[in-house]
Amino acid sequence: MTLPYAEPLVRRELQPRVIPEPLRVGEPGGDPCGLCSWLSGLDDTARDAEDKPLWYDADWALCRATGVTIPGVVWLTSRAHHDSFADLPDALARSYGPMIARVERAILALGDIARVHVYRWGDGSAHFHVWFYPRPLGMLEAKREMLPLWAEVLPEAPKEVVADAEDKIAAALAADS
Helix, strand or coil: CCCCCCCCCCCCCCCCCCCCCCCCCCCCCCCCCHHHHHHHCCCCCCCCHHHCCCEECCCEEEEECCCCCCCCCEEEEECCCCCCHHHCCHHHHHHHHHHHHHHHHHHHCCCCEEEEEEECCCCCCCCCEEEEEEEECCCHHHCCCHHHHHHHHCCCCCHHHHHHHHHHHHHHHHHCC
């Protein structure tokens, strides 16, 4: 593993714990879930294509990332508001594995991708979502948990390259429906 930072790194001291933790967006009593309102209008034909997910069905929506440094980074969200794996309804939880496999195949089809990493952090929005990070072939310093760190410090990829990758991923999912 290779950090994207030069030595010497200095370990920071832990801060005091914050209890209770601040509410996340979409939690009861917190700010309303922006994803729920955004996803509710997907069938609006007047809506700009750039304001829609790359692909969606009744259960899932595959969305564009912003500030992409590695083409093919996308995120998948449930259409309905659920917070985590623990509260996904059984039918949606059963569809998760096949959905992840479809997205992974679509990203791998871009070519020059060694692996597709799937991450769920859960500390942002309280609306269920997972991130897909393709590790470029041969980028060994970005193996394992290092990939999101490298993705944060790399220069932003050209918009047309990112859009091309997104179009290919969307087309692969549409063809696999």
